[in-house]
Amino acid sequence: MNAVIRSVTQRIIERSGDTRGAYLARMEQARSQAPHRGELSCGNLAHGVAACEQGDKSALKLMNGANIAIVSAYNDMLSAHQPLQHFPELIKKAVQGMGSVAQFAGGVPAMCDGVTQGQPGMELSLFSRDTIAMATAVALSHNMFDGVLCLGVCDKIVPGLLLGTLSFGHLPAIFVPAGPMTTGLSNSEKARVRQLYAEGKVDRAALLECESQSYHGPGTCTFYGTANSNQLLMEAMGLHLPGSSFINPGTPLRDALTSAAAEQICRITEQGEYRPLAQVIDEKAIVNGIVALLATGGSTNHTMHLVAIARAAGVLINWDDFSDLSAAVPTLTRIYPNGTADINHFHGAGGMALLFRHLLTLGLLNDDVLTITGKGLEQYTEEPFLSGDRVVWREGPTASLDVDVIANIEQPFDADGGLKLLQGNLGRGVIKTSAVKPEHRVVEAPAVIIHDQHELEPMFRRGELDRDFVLVVRFQGPRANGMPELHKMTPILGVLQDRGFKVALVTDGRMSGASGKVPAAIHVTPEACRGEGLARVQEGDVIRLDSASGKLEVRLSSEELAARKPAMADLSANQFGMGRELFAGMRQQVSGAEQGASVLFQPQYSLPE
Template sequence: MNITIESVTRRIVERSRASRSAYLSRMEQARSDQPHRGQLSCGNLAHGIAACGQQDKSELKLMNRANIGIVSAYNDMLSAHQPLQQYPALIKEAVQGMGSVAQFAGGVPAMCDGVTQGQPGMELSLFSRDTIAMATAVALSHNMFDGVLCLGVCDKIVPGLLIGALSFGHLPCIFVPAGPMISGLPNPEKARIRQLYAEGKVDRNALLECESQSYHGPGTCTFYGTANSNQMLMEAMGLHLPGASFVNPNTPLRDALTRAAAEQVCRITEQGDYRPLGRIIDERAIVNGIVTLLATGGSTNHTMHLVAIARAAGVLINWDDFSELSAVVPTLTRIYPNGSADINHFHAAGGMALLFHQLLNQGMLHDDVLTIAGKGLTQYTREPFLNGHNLVWRDGPTVSMDTQVIAKPEQPFAANGGLKVLQGNLGRSVIKTSAVQPRHLVVEAPAVIIHDQAELEPMFQRGELDKDCVVIARFQGPQANGMPELHKLTPFLGVIQDRGFKVALVTDGRMSGASGKVPAAIHVTPEACTGGTMARIQDGDKIRLDALKGELEVLVSAAELAARPLATADLSSNQFGMGRELFAGMRQQVGSAEQGASVLFQADATTATK
């Protein structure tokens, strides 16, 4: 093992000793060596099986068969989740073939950041993760189930499902993906059209045609944002079947993998080869997830989601862990926005099997982990194929099929993982550098302050941004307005940069998995509305963002900063409409970005930063 990987893992284990022990104790108390429905009264059980067919009723009454709960994020507006419509029927048939029963335990909400981008509904997006976690708990609260299949793909949905399922960590749980849509318009062309639209050189019809050719069918969006980062993480942490992440929807192999997941969860219940979720997601699995995220240039949203997921399993991690691991983990992939290839190109170039082979050989991953497929991550270097109608696994590739997409280990795209913690008198933040050219990694320029991302376009059109500048987008944090993604800023900032000006973004909001070529210090904490230094910046203040040294500073004396009043923002328009009034309690209670931006639990700040 790499010495830094070992050191960070030991530190996390020590930091988490008390909370992890308490979690495992709770999960042990929840165990049962008999089907869990046996703890129900006759009236309870009668209600739980009332709508079942006669065969399933008979099986569930016998108390010697597993009952598998299905929790699904299906809706047919989300392209990534539309294929899940057919999964319950496939699963029930497969589980019945194993002599057990599957019931649809519950559905969880699933919103699309692509639809709500720049719209009021985006302010519910981050909070939807904790809502999904609670909905998952409600679905499993009937104590009818001996195993769980979680059906979900996109941004906040997979983290929410996993956080909720970890409250039932005494049960085995397998995540069942839908796969990416087939490739559409090449990513560089999509970026080119978006930038031309921002400059007013093409009209809205051209932009809509471009977007429609990019997002055009069932499946996950093909760029490497949070949704595809989720799939990578579920496989890296041992919750997918090997090679399940990036098989296209509505194909025989995809359906075979769904059936196989249903069969496998039956095998690993308490009545079989017991592999509970709470034992799989431990400190080593979390480190494996972080390492794989870094090696692939994955979504910065996971600097919050992984913190919350880990906390749900009693594991305490922080941004320093990410940054220290990033310093030694090489960047091995180039997938848009970090390159021109999409996720299908990555899969064809060797995909997850090759990536695991490379990282294991370099001592970057813990192999001695428990997974839903058994002991050891090495088995994830195999990939699935159909041999006639039979699903089989064979050894995956050991060399890249396309070194422009997956690098040779001895010639990585970068020596580090492209994620860094920035800190200084502005607070702490993270920056994703994997798509930023080296000459843009240090920016020192005057502040241009906005309190709403919609303010930037008129300033751009008036020519007010044709200069070196650091855009300060403040009052965009979790407590201010739910921390929406700020991608409406990206095309305009990209144009300014292309015109030869030094430009950067500093925000207490999010840019997520699509963070691109403009250096962006995101998730700044403390956020402006809680008294963070961002609220003391004034237009024209010199800001220094140094991604090489890890610095984020406003170049104003401490005395002057302390003497300045805190700026305020009119947030009244963020309080109502599109259901935002229902989430007022979450805005008041949410923790900081580094604590996972969660309302469900907040890791002790002192303990989590040791």
């Protein structure tokens, strides 16, 4: 096994000793070797089964089979979640075939960052993750269930479902994906039209037609953003059936995999081969998730989501862990925005089976982990196929079927995983370099400061940005305004870079899974509204972003920086409208980006005697 992977894993285990031990003790206390509904009073149970059809009602009263909770993010506005509409029917039939019962325990909200991008609703996006976690807990709080099937796909939904389910880690859990939409307009063509629109060379009708050809049907968006990174993570951490992440919706194999997941959850309850979620998600599984994310250039959102997920399981990780692992993990894929291929192309080139084979061969994964299959990660080098109407697994590819999309291990695309920790007198942040060409990875230039991403376009139209500069977009952190994604600036900055200017972005906000070709120091913490770092930068200050050495600094002495009065921002416009007033408490309580940007894990205080 790679020495760095082993070392980082071990230090996480040692760092997490107390918190992990306390979590496992709580999960063991919650465990019941008999069906959990047996702990309910007769009145409680009668309420829980009243709406069941007679066969299920009788089975639940007999206490000799499992009851499986379905928690779903279905809605028919989101393309990624629309296919989930029919999953409960498939699941219930499959579970009945196993002599058990499945009940739809609850739905969780699912918002789309693609719809809210650049809109006020985006300021609810990050907080929707913790809201989903709490909604999941409400769904499972009835103590009726012996296992959980989580149905969700997109950006905050899967992390939220996992955060909530980890509070019920004494139960086994399986995540059931919906799959990506079929390939539409190429990602390179989409990016080209977006830049032309930013330059005023095509009109809105042309842009809308381009976007509609890209996002055209049911399923996950096909670029490698947070939604598809979620699927990769669930498989890498052993919570998906092998090879199930990227099968298109509405296909016989997709439906068969959904039924197979329903059957498998019945096998791993207390009534079978018990494999609780608390034992599947441990320190080694978390490291495996990070490694898979790094090897594929996955979403930077997971530098926050994985921190929160790990904490929910009693595991403590930080950005040093990400950065040290990144230095040891080569980039093995090129998927847009880190290349031109989409996720369907990745799947066709060898997909998850080949990726697992490469990572295991290189000694980059902890193989001694528990998965929902119980057979370790070696089984994840297999691919699912249909035999009649049943799923069977066969050995996956042993070499790349397209070396422009998945590298063979002898010739990786980059020697590292393309995610770096940046630190200096502006604080700590992260940068994703896998889509940034080497000649753009170091920028030193005067600061241009804005407090709203919408300020950039008028400046661009007026010709004020045809020069080298570092764009500082501050007061965009979780406490300031909920930490919206800032992709509205991406085409403009891309145009300026293509014109030959040295440009970079520094922000306490997010860019997320679609972080692209312009170097961007993101999630900078402490955030500006705390009065440190970015709050003390002034227009024209020279900032150096050096992803090679991991430096992020303003060229000022520590004394001069400390003596400056922090800038202030009027955030009143972010407090109301589109539901933002309901999330004021979250903005006040949220932790910093490196702590997971969460309201779920607050210090525990003893009450006075």
